[in-house]
Amino acid sequence: MATKGLDYSELYAKDLPPAAGPWEGVYPYNFTTGHGSPDLIPIDGFIESVTRALKREGRNLAVYYSNGGPMGNLALREFLVKKLRKYRGINVTVDEVMICSGSTQCILLINETLLEPGDTVITEMFTYAGALRNAQRRKANTIGIPLDDDGMRVDILESTLADLRSKGIRPKYIYTIPTCQNPTGTNLPMDRRREMLRISQEYGVPILEDECYADLIFDGEWEHAIRSLDDTNHVLHIGSFSKSLAPGVRLGYIVAPQGVMNQMLASKIDVGTNMVTPLMVADFLENNYEEHIETVRDMLHRKRDVLIASVREHFGPTVEFYEPRGGMLMWFKFPEGVDTSKPLEAAKKEGVIYNPGADWSADPKNHGSNYIRICYGLPSEDQIRGGIERLAKVFHQEVGIP
Amino acid sequence: MATKGLDYSELYAKDLPPAAGPWEGVYPYNFTTGHGSPDLIPIDGFIESVTRALKREGRNLAVYYSNGGPMGNLALREFLVKKLRKYRGINVTVDEVMICSGSTQCILLINETLLEPGDTVITEMFTYAGALRNAQRRKANTIGIPLDDDGMRVDILESTLADLRSKGIRPKYIYTIPTCQNPTGTNLPMDRRREMLRISQEYGVPILEDECYADLIFDGEWEHAIRSLDDTNHVLHIGSFSKSLAPGVRLGYIVAPQGVMNQMLASKIDVGTNMVTPLMVADFLENNYEEHIETVRDMLHRKRDVLIASVREHFGPTVEFYEPRGGMLMWFKFPEGVDTSKPLEAAKKEGVIYNPGADWSADPKNHGSNYIRICYGLPSEDQIRGGIERLAKVFHQEVGIP
Numbered sequence: 001m002a003t004k005g006l007d008y009s010e011l012y013a014k015d016l017p018p019a020a021g022p023w024e025g026v027y028p029y030n031f032t033t034g035h036g037s038p039d040l041i042p043i044d045g046f047i048e049s050v051t052r053a054l055k056r057e058g059r060n061l062a063v064y065y066s067n068g069g070p071m072g073n074l075a076l077r078e079f080l081v082k083k084l085r086k087y088r089g090i091n092v093t094v095d096e097v098m099i100c101s102g103s104t105q106c107i108l109l110i111n112e113t114l115l116e117p118g119d120t121v122i123t124e125m126f127t128y129a130g131a132l133r134n135a136q137r138r139k140a141n142t143i144g145i146p147l148d149d150d151g152m153r154v155d156i157l158e159s160t161l162a163d164l165r166s167k168g169i170r171p172k173y174i175y176t177i178p179t180c181q182n183p184t185g186t187n188l189p190m191d192r193r194r195e196m197l198r199i200s201q202e203y204g205v206p207i208l209e210d211e212c213y214a215d216l217i218f219d220g221e222w223e224h225a226i227r228s229l230d231d232t233n234h235v236l237h238i239g240s241f242s243k244s245l246a247p248g249v250r251l252g253y254i255v256a257p258q259g260v261m262n263q264m265l266a267s268k269i270d271v272g273t274n275m276v277t278p279l280m281v282a283d284f285l286e287n288n289y290e291e292h293i294e295t296v297r298d299m300l301h302r303k304r305d306v307l308i309a310s311v312r313e314h315f316g317p318t319v320e321f322y323e324p325r326g327g328m329l330m331w332f333k334f335p336e337g338v339d340t341s342k343p344l345e346a347a348k349k350e351g352v353i354y355n356p357g358a359d360w361s362a363d364p365k366n367h368g369s370n371y372i373r374i375c376y377g378l379p380s381e382d383q384i385r386g387g388i389e390r391l392a393k394v395f396h397q398e399v400g401i402p
Numbered sequence: 403m404a405t406k407g408l409d410y411s412e413l414y415a416k417d418l419p420p421a422a423g424p425w426e427g428v429y430p431y432n433f434t435t436g437h438g439s440p441d442l443i444p445i446d447g448f449i450e451s452v453t454r455a456l457k458r459e460g461r462n463l464a465v466y467y468s469n470g471g472p473m474g475n476l477a478l479r480e481f482l483v484k485k486l487r488k489y490r491g492i493n494v495t496v497d498e499v500m501i502c503s504g505s506t507q508c509i510l511l512i513n514e515t516l517l518e519p520g521d522t523v524i525t526e527m528f529t530y531a532g533a534l535r536n537a538q539r540r541k542a543n544t545i546g547i548p549l550d551d552d553g554m555r556v557d558i559l560e561s562t563l564a565d566l567r568s569k570g571i572r573p574k575y576i577y578t579i580p581t582c583q584n585p586t587g588t589n590l591p592m593d594r595r596r597e598m599l600r601i602s603q604e605y606g607v608p609i610l611e612d613e614c615y616a617d618l619i620f621d622g623e624w625e626h627a628i629r630s631l632d633d634t635n636h637v638l639h640i641g642s643f644s645k646s647l648a649p650g651v652r653l654g655y656i657v658a659p660q661g662v663m664n665q666m667l668a669s670k671i672d673v674g675t676n677m678v679t680p681l682m683v684a685d686f687l688e689n690n691y692e693e694h695i696e697t698v699r700d701m702l703h704r705k706r707d708v709l710i711a712s713v714r715e716h717f718g719p720t721v722e723f724y725e726p727r728g729g730m731l732m733w734f735k736f737p738e739g740v741d742t743s744k745p746l747e748a749a750k751k752e753g754v755i756y757n758p759g760a761d762w763s764a765d766p767k768n769h770g771s772n773y774i775r776i777c778y779g780l781p782s783e784d785q786i787r788g789g790i791e792r793l794a795k796v797f798h799q800e801v802g803i804p
Contacts, residue, residue, distance in 0.1 A: 020667035043456055058448060066650075259421070266420060273652065
């Protein structure tokens, strides 16, 4: 007798995203995703911290929410309150800080709370693909504001909001990555931060400030967060431990006014964020934050220099870029008309993977297809040199550049 | 100058759930939620395992998905394949097992993949409140099938499906907790499991088998999972480490055919489940599963006996119940007309918290309001005795029973 198999596709909801394909594994020359450096995972420090924290508080793992309630581990929120004050200029209490599963869950909760189909969201023209996809999955329209070497063009932000207001459209938020912007690596100067906040207040459109990379300034002074300027509740501020510590800890946080926090909590139906890892991370950061982050910054600084030298050597002057003062990624511009998605399959065959620019664009039909994003946190200096050399050969073969 | 505060409620999406209230903290006599016993958290074993695993694989934390791809930690999936074969009769490969953030995320992903507003879902009449709320938030209709001491009445399941078919309605799935059913504590016998599978095949409606409590049978033999009987892809099977190990690990799993798994993966946009805790859990379970789970079962067995004796002593014969062979919860029936939600506030003032039955009912207007759910994993034997004594006094004052 033949097996009567069930065809689940008959039962699927409408408008699902395309099913996932097989996992491609890890490429030898991996320039995608904000991975960190395996060498810099503080194994011994993690072991020491998780041992101490489990001995002290491990019994609490038996009870849902017991290490700080639905907002998450209290020690980690206390660490964040201190860190945000000292390094980002933000003054908040633990009641305004929630721990989530990565900053991605923060974005999900904000979108679940604010977005309806047909809503409008403002972003930088080139921005985090995950934020774009997430808003688009909720059927929101994303409008990209051009960037220059000082981040978002706030003058164009204002004229765009004025234009939308004249059409009766009030966007739900302005999503910005003001520090070590993804993918351009630019930093928004303080005067633009003040101006963006003024525009936010003027138009009644909150700012969603994503500071995933704000720990990673390795060259020059860092600007305070936009949230530090705001005493009017116009800024929702999110951050992550994925870049400063490790993506594998899957921990991020959101700073929000209590009313909207309570509304987001109602949508946080995961019965709490992981409780083991925050024990480890809170203890480790309390004891090692400054020393650890300096090591990470130094490594990224060296790798950025190697990347720039390699691109100069192998791609020559036809590729333009902004030299970032921090972070773990760079954004390379090819001449107009070059489609950077074309060489991707050939590059993979050479063991090299990168992000074609269109995926990081709010308007991929008109902007971004002649860019590539290169993340330099994971590959070693030798892998950066070897990967860029291989990539230049592939681009030469596939699109005639260099 | 007055602060120009932003009123986020003007920006909220429609139909949000009510905002969360302040966290109430932990009550001294806590009979809600599937908490475990703090005494049984294997602190030393956890420290030994996480130390060993971090030394061996900690560097992988730098790279998203590196310990097994988007489906989650490979060692933990390998452990599950062995455990599911040995203890649940299920033969699958690691490619059919995905690690999630608790079984709650499994249910979320299934609902996201299958449910549209207006869809129908079949459940047991009394069932996990989280599953009900989740389906209802996606605007699905839930139809409850009555239970007896052998779990779901599969004869009524079949007549219900026949009736729905005559109206042109094909439910999206049959949600069942066949082993240590939540909240009734009943076990579905093998013949009913076979019959449920036959009905599922007959009507083309898959079974969502939730076996969160299946490790916890402490009295008599355990039945194999419904999934063990199925070679026709009609069963989606989920489970959890929250009850066998600790809620704080926030890890669950789903066993599904590859096609629907790939579709669920496309909706799993959390950029991966926590990677630290699976390292610890996989190593711990690989070395200690049998010994640990025996300790947990013995503890639950003793606590169940104390709970039954306490209820008999303080509530007398007016309260009826089924004596469960496993799990961590019981379901107590008061006489018809008693509203068990009424004494809750007074009970909290005495430090006692319990679940009024209506919250665990698919049809709360007609069924469940004269029941209470008592979870006995967290309180000590003394707290069970003291809590039930206090609860009986409160019920006597508030509803005249006993």
